[in-house]
Amino acid sequence: MTSTQAPAPTAADITATRGQDSGGRNLFDDFAPLGNPLRDGLTDKRTPDPCVMVIFGVTGDLTARKLMPALWDLAVGHPLPEGFSIVGVSRRSWTDEEFREEMRAAVVRGARTPVTDEAWKQFSEGLFYVAGDFAAAQTYTDLASRLEAIDTERRTQGNRLFYLATSPTYFPDIIENLGTSGIAERREIYSDPRERWNRVVVEKPFGHDVESARQLIQEMATVFSEQQIYRIDHYLGKETVQNVMAFRFANILFEPVFNRSYVEHIQITAAEAIGVEGRGGYYEDSGALRDMVQSHLLQLLTVVAMEPPAVFRGDEVRDEKVKVLRSVVPPIGPQVDSRAIRGQYGAGYMGGKPVEGYLTERGVRPESQTETFVALKLEIDNWRWANVPFYLRTGKRLPRRVTEIAITFKKVPHLMFRNAVDTAPDSNVITMRIQPDEGIAIRFAAKVPGPTNKLRNVPMDFYYGSTFGETSPDAYERLILDAMLGDPTLFQRRDEVETAWGIVQPVLDGWANGLSPTRQYDSGTWGPAEADAMVREDGFHWRRP
Numbered sequence: 001m002t003s004t005q006a007p008a009p010t011a012a013d014i015t016a017t018r019g020q021d022s023g024g025r026n027l028f029d030d031f032a033p034l035g036n037p038l039r040d041g042l043t044d045k046r047t048p049d050p051c052v053m054v055i056f057g058v059t060g061d062l063t064a065r066k067l068m069p070a071l072w073d074l075a076v077g078h079p080l081p082e083g084f085s086i087v088g089v090s091r092r093s094w095t096d097e098e099f100r101e102e103m104r105a106a107v108v109r110g111a112r113t114p115v116t117d118e119a120w121k122q123f124s125e126g127l128f129y130v131a132g133d134f135a136a137a138q139t140y141t142d143l144a145s146r147l148e149a150i151d152t153e154r155r156t157q158g159n160r161l162f163y164l165a166t167s168p169t170y171f172p173d174i175i176e177n178l179g180t181s182g183i184a185e186r187r188e189i190y191s192d193p194r195e196r197w198n199r200v201v202v203e204k205p206f207g208h209d210v211e212s213a214r215q216l217i218q219e220m221a222t223v224f225s226e227q228q229i230y231r232i233d234h235y236l237g238k239e240t241v242q243n244v245m246a247f248r249f250a251n252i253l254f255e256p257v258f259n260r261s262y263v264e265h266i267q268i269t270a271a272e273a274i275g276v277e278g279r280g281g282y283y284e285d286s287g288a289l290r291d292m293v294q295s296h297l298l299q300l301l302t303v304v305a306m307e308p309p310a311v312f313r314g315d316e317v318r319d320e321k322v323k324v325l326r327s328v329v330p331p332i333g334p335q336v337d338s339r340a341i342r343g344q345y346g347a348g349y350m351g352g353k354p355v356e357g358y359l360t361e362r363g364v365r366p367e368s369q370t371e372t373f374v375a376l377k378l379e380i381d382n383w384r385w386a387n388v389p390f391y392l393r394t395g396k397r398l399p400r401r402v403t404e405i406a407i408t409f410k411k412v413p414h415l416m417f418r419n420a421v422d423t424a425p426d427s428n429v430i431t432m433r434i435q436p437d438e439g440i441a442i443r444f445a446a447k448v449p450g451p452t453n454k455l456r457n458v459p460m461d462f463y464y465g466s467t468f469g470e471t472s473p474d475a476y477e478r479l480i481l482d483a484m485l486g487d488p489t490l491f492q493r494r495d496e497v498e499t500a501w502g503i504v505q506p507v508l509d510g511w512a513n514g515l516s517p518t519r520q521y522d523s524g525t526w527g528p529a530e531a532d533a534m535v536r537e538d539g540f541h542w543r544r545p
């Protein structure tokens with residue numbers, strides 16, 4: 001230890017700095033600065049074992065925009081294991097050198113940390129490329145010999161993280177071939193931390209509906225055990241989403257009022273200003289309900305509505321998430337008409353400039369009814385949330401990019417200032433800003449200075465940026481690192497995925513039967529008028545964030 005390092009903490013320091021429960025257990029071990037005594041041998045360290053990450057579909061958009069920049073930022077800012085290597089697999093006939101050049105350009109474009117020649121040289125020595133068709137056995141023969149050579153040269157010890165960054169149509173071929181080639185080894189449980197491991201990370205969309213999700217779950221289960229499968233939803237890697245749990249469960253102030261006695265309603269918004277940006281082909285098959293609601297918005301709902309897990313660890317957290325998802329009541333039958341509004345952007349103006357509508361985007365069918373906007377009313381049938389409506393809304397080409405969860409509380413039972421106020425104050429609102437302007441605001445009524453009892457709503461605001469003074473890591477950094485460490489807490493378990501599909505399926509069915517037809521909205525507006533009518537009927541209005 002050097003003289004500048006702080007002395008080792010004493011037991012008293014540890015107790016004093018941690019929020020422990022009465023049994024001495026720390027609910028937020030990952031948020032505490034001193035490590036985690038409850039994690040098992042596999043995850044009780046934040047530097048992963050030496051390993052090779054194999055990315056299928058490495059020439060695609062996701063690798064260039066998200067994965068490679070995140071891996072670079074991780075490599076520079078966090079101790080990745082010695083010899084850490086990445087093998088890209090795709091059909092394009094790149095050499096290792098070409099692959100490295102392409103990845104460098106992607107990192108320069110997308111990473112937080114600037115690229116220097118020396119650091120890049122070191123990082124890129126661990127980048128390799130295998131060209132081949134995902135369905136061809138030869139690809140896996142080539143991959144296997146590449147992996148063996150890397151294990152020998154870079155001492156990666158046979159540990160593998162497979163990452164499926166391809167279109168989902170290739171998932172079955174890749175999984176099957178990983179199994180038959182013997183590259184993947186099915187393991188139920190790793191009892192010895194020194195044993196070599198392999199894990200697979202799967203990108204969304206995980207299935208297209210309940211049936212196809214179940215089928216994919218079955219197919220994957222023939223090659224990998226549930227413990228080896230990491231189903232990613234990048235929203236869970238966002239700092240602000242994890243902070244919803246910290247806000248609720250690491251403070252005594254808020255949790256007592258997070259229930260039906262105090263909360264009037266909850267709005268979850270994920271608005272995007274962009275359109276489908278050249279992904280018309282993908283989007284035609286997906287639409288906003290599958291693309292955003294089944295995954296990201298339901299994840300936001302779980303973190304705001306679940307019961308406190310006993311400990312911040314894989315199964316404990318996911319048990320609670322599944323429990324709350326199982327209590328969600330989606331619109332059923334004719335209710336779909338008024339509780340599941342869909343819209344599609346037409347032409348309009350964004351930032352003063354004219355933009356085209358969805359129907360003229362590349363890859364979109366001219367008569368497409370695909371929704372680029374959804375507004376949904378859900379209920380949660382449990383002790384805590386009965387009769388509190390949850391309104392979810394997402395859309396593309398809305399006026400601005402903003403993702404937030406807004407909890408609106410009931411009004412005070414009796415306002416003693418009624419003769420003196422200009423207007424009765426609105427309800428208290430807690431707004432969790434997921435992005436941008438990451439932070440939390442609490443709105444409350446205050447007395448306006450002066451001789452009368454005038455009241456006004458004022459905000460109490462916390463901003464991540466100014467409080468912590470550094471940019472948050474990208475969601476993919478956290479999630480890739482967790483997968484390497486074997487920590488599944490922020491990944492979706494199979495029952496979670498199935499239950500989430502079960503919530504959107506009645507809406508998909510209702511829409512397929514012509515309920516709640518797709519309504520046009522102009523680009524640059526907040527979606528179709530029917531979405532406003534849905535909340536107005538309950539006496540509310542959408543927030544204009």
Ligand code: BG6
Pocket residue numbers: 272291403
């Ligand atoms: C992706 C969707 O999962 O999430 C995209 O496929 C969407 O359509 C994106 O634009 C939004 O992610 P973020 O992190 O920008 O909110």
